[in-house]
Amino acid sequence: MRLLPLLAAALLAMTAVTVPAHAAVPDGTLALESSAVRAGEPIRLSYSTPRPNATNWVGLYTEPGNGPVAEQFVGPSLKWVYTPSANGTATLPTQGLEPGEYVVYYLAQDGYAWLARPARLRLVSSTALRFVTSPFTLRNGRAGTPYGASVTGLVKGDTSGLTFTKKAGAAWIAVAADGRISGTPTAAGTSALTVEARNTAGQTSTASVSIRVRGASETLVPRLKAMSWNLWHGGSQISGGREKQLRFLLDRDVDVVGLQETSSTSAQELAQALGWDHFQAGADLGIISRYPITARGPLPSQSGLAGIYARVRLDERTGRELVLWNAHLGYTPYGPYDGCFSNRTTQQLLTREADSGRTGQIQAIVQAMGGHLQAAGTHPVLLTGDFNAPSHLDYTTAAASSHCGRSGIPWPTSKVPEQAGLKDSYRVARPNPVTAPGNTWSPVYKTFTGGYGYDHRIGDPEPQDRIDFVHYAGGLSVESSDAVVAGTPAPHPGHGGNEWTSDHAAVLTTFTVS
Template sequence: MRRILALALAALPVLLLAQPAHSAPDGTLTPTSATVLVGDAIGFSYTTPLPNAKNWVGLYSDPGNGPVNEQYVGPSTKWVYTAAASGTGSLPSAGLTAGRYILYFLRDDGYAWAAPPVTVQLVATTQPRFVSTAFDLRNAKVGTAYSATVGGLVVGNTTGLTFRKTSGPAWVAVAANGTVSGTPTATGIAPVGIRATNASGLTADTVARVEVQASVLVPTLKVLSWNLWHGGTQVGGYREKQLRFLLEQDVDAVGIQENEGSAAQQLAQALGWSYHQNSDIAVLSRYPITATGPVVAGSAIAATINLGSRSVKLWSAHLGYTPYGPYDACFGRMSTSQLLNREAQSGRTQQITSIITAMQADLTASSSVPVLLVGDFNAPSHLDWTGGNSRCGYGAVAWPTSTAPQNAGLTDSFRQANPNPATAPGNTWSPVFKTYTGGYGYDSHAGEPEPQDRIDFIHYRGPLAVQASQTVVEGTPSQTNPGSNAWTSDHAAVLTTFRVS
């Protein structure tokens, strides 16, 4: 679910008017230094033959949501106006995480380049550390060459970082760039001690575990549905927290919503995983993505994941968020027929219909290639709003976004594992928002308890067996100070463990 947020000054607004054709960038942009310590100013100089009071320089993470094609993708991290024909400027780096960033010099409050973009590297001043002190890498198989990486899993001062093996079985090697490789000789868990050392001689240690299988590479598949909440950017240190969560939960495949341009790409590059994304939704996988598509514009994408002995097809979906059914029910006291009409008005009914239609070939082939439909549906389930489980005084409500997958032969994995909605509600909206803050036409209810509901799902069809399914949140998220939360989303995630047949 996407909250209606006021635009902050740090994010330049999207221009809704048509922009003129872009001319070639004819100015210059030069960083004062290509490497900047976190906390220091990012200095630059610039020139342009077309000075304008609304020319500006913006800082974007790399990879990120910068205007790579001279069009808006997402908000800048920091920005400043640069009105003169030439001059110098600076942007603060306080609060940013170490990593690679891109400076863009842009024209007239728009996204046409005034100069070619340039990169800068923010370097942390803290000691390096692995995002987790112990975690699992992808599985291996006896007698088959293996490769994974830990090279992107160190934060802090990573200048000149190199890796080496400190312990583990003889078949495993750890390269200086963090690649873990070899050909396993026996089944079982292979713990590999790894040390990272930066240019200053400071070190960090971890244990990476490799589970070696005899025949079936991935006998158990852990699938996550995760709305990132604007990519995670509402919470301090979000990328490190996201990486730690994925590793420590031992997740294999993720359907992402609110990708914020490139969150999946950044996570995949750090983890050494595969990804498929658009600006809002993504599929992230520990195992190789071998094909992508179809796409349902504005609501779903799909990717085929190779698990070794078989493949699975994972669809990630994000449906419209307004109007919102639980508000219409709990605040608006609408009739059941009105609720269903409002679902159609929201676009969700047509979206789920279009997704199921696009999935037909995959559903037909699901006996050999299991298919998963995961995502933030922004609507409850008819399996929760039942005659025996009253919600806001309502009995059974046939929410279309849950009846359509069921009618297509898909199974709600959470409700299969937890059949009683009264004792296991599985609410995913919202661990952060416990008090309603207004909007959606119900401002008079601000300050009342936020209606809690299960609006994120993992549906499946094919030769998979549900072993467990639960909602996942870390810590106790705060609504008043979300920036300090351990949990980087405003949704609970859904995690289902499948046995692969």
């Protein structure tokens, strides 16, 4: 493989990964054959250590990302290989990975202690320039008020020397060379734009873009699309996951999303590509918003909560805001397994819910939401999340056959929000759990694969349940709500090429903002 000398020199000059302050300086070596690799071609490396072990290994991570920067697990590696010798060479495949910045770690004995300083590289695209989808819609604008948005991050492929131009569209819209969209709308209605992207190789791609312009005295966001989405280790389990995630968000015209399993960077990366605001809170939780985020909190490390929130400005004219809370509750022991595999009594199930930590977690989150819920009449409130537990609204007598014959279970993770005045948007839109089960776990796992402390036969049917939610309070009315995926996901283990990038279905609710 040959690279342009200037490109190779620039990549070699990138800032080195630093050793954690608390750690000893690693005494091994890790060297990449090249710091720029074309996507689809292998990463070739050499290594050495005075402490050889059969379980020493090399792992590839996104940069900045979910690698063991502090010599502790944060998220799974994208690719890995054992390196058992005192010195040698190895390769890491790159099939299915997107172009961008990555880092390679040389790690000890199936753990995360560094054996050498990490090495950075860039994956360079070998595919044609393309917008991730077309047509798509940008955030709403207001007549007479300056507008801003961006399409910079919505192009994939060979983006070297990327520039944007306006090919057609409303006179008020300007397109900067870097993909920023600006101007002042002159009248209410839908403004159209055709924008072209071009790289230094002369490749081009065009997209049709729409901007909904509201009147000077109208509500800026009269309709809001809110989603809860477990990304499944950031989408890393599916080839081309980030591009597919962007395409899904644009195709569904989503406004705000509560994210789980972000692998430390997904909220930031998705928001930057979309030109949105974000709150990336640690390795797990994130919130992204098409409209400005005005406040964020609390960090889980500061509060001990399994949830975060962001205040979203829905209307700069009136100051109307939305408070979006997002949660990810404990995953084990798992109630549907207890009910289906172990045949525990209802009281035993509730005891196990408390043992899992979920009961205490949802109680603490709802308590922390108290002030926001009291003000929900002025600033509506959402609670999104992967609760890792079903809803009592689904466990009716009529629907018992879908839940191993179980019914009447007052699952605390749904009862506690209900008692606090929150409504389950999916069940408001679709009240019958028999005709609309709304299962979010799992479009990929259809049979039990073992683990989690359950001595049950592998290959038996996996319990299917609705464990992801969009709850709401305040001045919102539900227009529709669905458990959504993209395409027809192939089940595990043949899921790698799915258009859908998660092992959960997402929940997408459309609200009318009163």
